[in-house]
Amino acid sequence: MCELDVVHGLPDDCQCAEVEDLFNRFGKVDYVFIPPRNLRRTEPGFIKFWSPEHAKAALHASQSGAVTLHNNRLHCEYHRSKAARPMQVDGGSTSSTRPLDPPPPPANPAWAQNAAWGNMQPLAEVDRYAELLRKKVSDVKEQLKSVVAASVLEQAKIFSSERTQSQHRAGPLAIQRPTAARRSEGIFLEFSCWDPEAKDHSLIDPVEVPIYSLAISAALEAMRRMPIVLDGDVSECNDDAEWECVDTDATSVRADRSADRSADRSAAWGKIIGHGLRSAQFHSTLSGELMVCLAYQDARLKYLKKGEVLPEEDGNTFETSSQGQTWKAAAAEFKALLHQGVEAAGVQGSKIDVIGRWKRRRLVLGRDFVQESFALEDGRTLTYHQPEGQFSNPNASCEVHCLNWLCQQAKEAVAQTRTSRSSSPVLLELHSGGGNNTVALAPTFQEVRAVEINRILAEAAEENLKMNNIKSIRCTRNTRVVRADAAEIDVATYTGCHIVLVDPPRAGLDEKTRETVARMDQILYVSCNPLALASDLEYLREGFQVVSLAIFDMFPYTSHCECAVRVQRKPAQIERHPNRAAAGRKTWLIVPLFFTILGALYALWKKRVRRRKAGLG
Numbered sequence: 001m002c003e004l005d006v007v008h009g010l011p012d013d014c015q016c017a018e019v020e021d022l023f024n025r026f027g028k029v030d031y032v033f034i035p036p037r038n039l040r041r042t043e044p045g046f047i048k049f050w051s052p053e054h055a056k057a058a059l060h061a062s063q064s065g066a067v068t069l070h071n072n073r074l075h076c077e078y079h080r081s082k083a084a085r086p087m088q089v090d091g092g093s094t095s096s097t098r099p100l101d102p103p104p105p106p107a108n109p110a111w112a113q114n115a116a117w118g119n120m121q122p123l124a125e126v127d128r129y130a131e132l133l134r135k136k137v138s139d140v141k142e143q144l145k146s147v148v149a150a151s152v153l154e155q156a157k158i159f160s161s162e163r164t165q166s167q168h169r170a171g172p173l174a175i176q177r178p179t180a181a182r183r184s185e186g187i188f189l190e191f192s193c194w195d196p197e198a199k200d201h202s203l204i205d206p207v208e209v210p211i212y213s214l215a216i217s218a219a220l221e222a223m224r225r226m227p228i229v230l231d232g233d234v235s236e237c238n239d240d241a242e243w244e245c246v247d248t249d250a251t252s253v254r255a256d257r258s259a260d261r262s263a264d265r266s267a268a269w270g271k272i273i274g275h276g277l278r279s280a281q282f283h284s285t286l287s288g289e290l291m292v293c294l295a296y297q298d299a300r301l302k303y304l305k306k307g308e309v310l311p312e313e314d315g316n317t318f319e320t321s322s323q324g325q326t327w328k329a330a331a332a333e334f335k336a337l338l339h340q341g342v343e344a345a346g347v348q349g350s351k352i353d354v355i356g357r358w359k360r361r362r363l364v365l366g367r368d369f370v371q372e373s374f375a376l377e378d379g380r381t382l383t384y385h386q387p388e389g390q391f392s393n394p395n396a397s398c399e400v401h402c403l404n405w406l407c408q409q410a411k412e413a414v415a416q417t418r419t420s421r422s423s424s425p426v427l428l429e430l431h432s433g434g435g436n437n438t439v440a441l442a443p444t445f446q447e448v449r450a451v452e453i454n455r456i457l458a459e460a461a462e463e464n465l466k467m468n469n470i471k472s473i474r475c476t477r478n479t480r481v482v483r484a485d486a487a488e489i490d491v492a493t494y495t496g497c498h499i500v501l502v503d504p505p506r507a508g509l510d511e512k513t514r515e516t517v518a519r520m521d522q523i524l525y526v527s528c529n530p531l532a533l534a535s536d537l538e539y540l541r542e543g544f545q546v547v548s549l550a551i552f553d554m555f556p557y558t559s560h561c562e563c564a565v566r567v568q569r570k571p572a573q574i575e576r577h578p579n580r581a582a583a584g585r586k587t588w589l590i591v592p593l594f595f596t597i598l599g600a601l602y603a604l605w606k607k608r609v610r611r612r613k614a615g616l617g
């Protein structure tokens with residue numbers, strides 16, 4: 001490794017990616033840093049090359065005036081000393097990028113040996129994606145072969161994932177203090193995740209394993225290089241350490257913001273953001289949004305009973321308390337730097353929201369949801385609010401495949417039901433979450449009855465239905481979300497439904513939900529666990545058959561995937577196992593018969609009474 005400082009010439013409007021492209025022609029660049037716009041004339045940028053030879057070539061070229069950007073000559077020098085790095089002096093370093101494609105060789109050989117993504121394979125496996133997917137598909141088919149006919153397995157639709165940058169959710173990732181060696185490279189914090197195989201935390205390097213979306217990778221990388229000061233021994237999670245408000249208040253953070261950005265200022269916000277910080281979660285969208293949630297440990301809150309308040313909350317809410325105000329001011333600084341880091345990596349116009357979470361307390365800078373949009377094959381663009389900390393599928397482009405497949409299968413299910421039942425199609429949707437499938441499928445049905453147990457998701461689903469004008473489409477205006485346990489829905493919720501969609505958690509269906517599902521003629525089943533799916537299909541096997549199967553590689557480089565099947569009642573079973581609605585039709589025959597018999601008995605009784613009155617016996 002060898003570093004050059006760009007001591008002058010960086011144009012005000014240049015981007016990291018451009019500088020990187022410019023210097024890449026001399027050899028492989030590991031890292032580029034450019035100072036924030038207002039500091040560009042006083043602070044150097046720097047470029048780290050993998051090889052000293054390449055750095056030397058770039059240095060000579062710049063000294064002979066051959067390196068220009070936007071007509072500015074860039075003048076480089078060998079990096080003076082680690083301590084003189086702008087990031088360490090001022091902490092205002094914001095625009096930095098590392099090449100994501102193609103990935104550089106591992107900076108630290110030890111990382112290459114780690115399964116850096118928990119049970120995910122190392123980056124080297126990206127080249128083997130097709131082979132890994134083939135293996136996964138073959139494993140899934142093996143798991144399903146006792147419950148799915150060979151012809152259906154053979155015709156299964158396979159939807160692959162993007163090989164890199166496919167995951168739009170990351171975390172919670174534990175925050176760790178870097179080693180001294182990494183600190184000297186300008187790394188202020190590390191992210192790690194639990195590796196169940198190694199039974200240890202594995203460090204995450206967003207560059208070496210670019211599985212996360214570009215926005216998340218860039219945010220991880222920007223955060224690692226921000227001057228965030230971690231207190232306590234975070235690697236040992238010393239959570240009982242007394243947590244106190246940091247010795248900096250909101251006004252000092254804000255005042256420093258205006259004119260002279262000093263080392264003190266960055267130290268101030270970096271201390272506040274790092275104080276008690278234990279983990280971070282990231283949620284990005286195809287629509288270019290990013291939500292970062294920082295989770296904090298505050299030992300004082302651990303022992304606080306429900307309803308009790310912290311001293312600084314006396315007469316305040318957490319938001320208006322000194323701690324809340326201080327954190328929000330620091331988070332604004334953090335957000336601005338994150339924004340620059342993400343833009344520098346090439347995510348233009350991104351919208352970033354930051355949330356801080358403590359036990360029973362939360363501070364939101366911006367919004368507490370992201371707005372995703374999915375363009376479907378049928379020309380519709382659907383928008384969704386995905387609330388912070390709630391379920392949403394992590395692989396957004398794979399999710400679009402899943403919605404397209406479901407829409408097509410739902411149409412076929414409706415067509416089949418019309419021929420066998422001649423009734424208007426009503427969909428019972430269990431485990432509807434935030435209405436992801438509900439919104440996409442609603443126009444295919446006369447009515448959708450969606451059931452979700454989680455209040456926040458049920459509310460989000462209602463909102464998503466409104467946002468996509470589902471309620472105003474005449475044929476689907478009856479679509480509604482019921483907040484309930486799928487196992488405890490009442491008869492009214494499923495009466496008249498012949499088609500059901502289930503998308504349960506990993507455990508699959510419970511006994512009661514299985515019974516509800518078995519009343520239907522057509523079942524759409526989305527599963528993130530083929531073994532649970534196989535077990536539920538086994539339960540349905542006598543009366544039903546699987547007619548289509550799709551496999552979505554929602555979690556590439558892991559052994560997990562998403563499967564979906566359409567299951568239909570075997571023709572001979574429709575009369576033998578009528579559902580409640582059919583039973584209802586029989587009830588209409590029994591009830592008049594009952595009253596007719598009752599009427600006849602009454603008439604007989606009345607006749608006898610009259611005869612007795614008339615003295616006839």
Ligand SMILES: C[S@@+](CC[C@H](N)C(=O)[O-])C[C@H]1O[C@@H](n2cnc3c(N)ncnc32)[C@H](O)[C@@H]1O
Binds near residue numbers: 391437453454503505
């Ligand atoms: C795999 S997620 C699917 C969510 C949604 N279909 C989607 O695609 O976004 C499973 C959902 O089932 C919900 N759930 C879990 N147990 C449930 C139950 N007993 N009754 C109703 N919903 C349940 C969870 O809250 C979660 O939203």
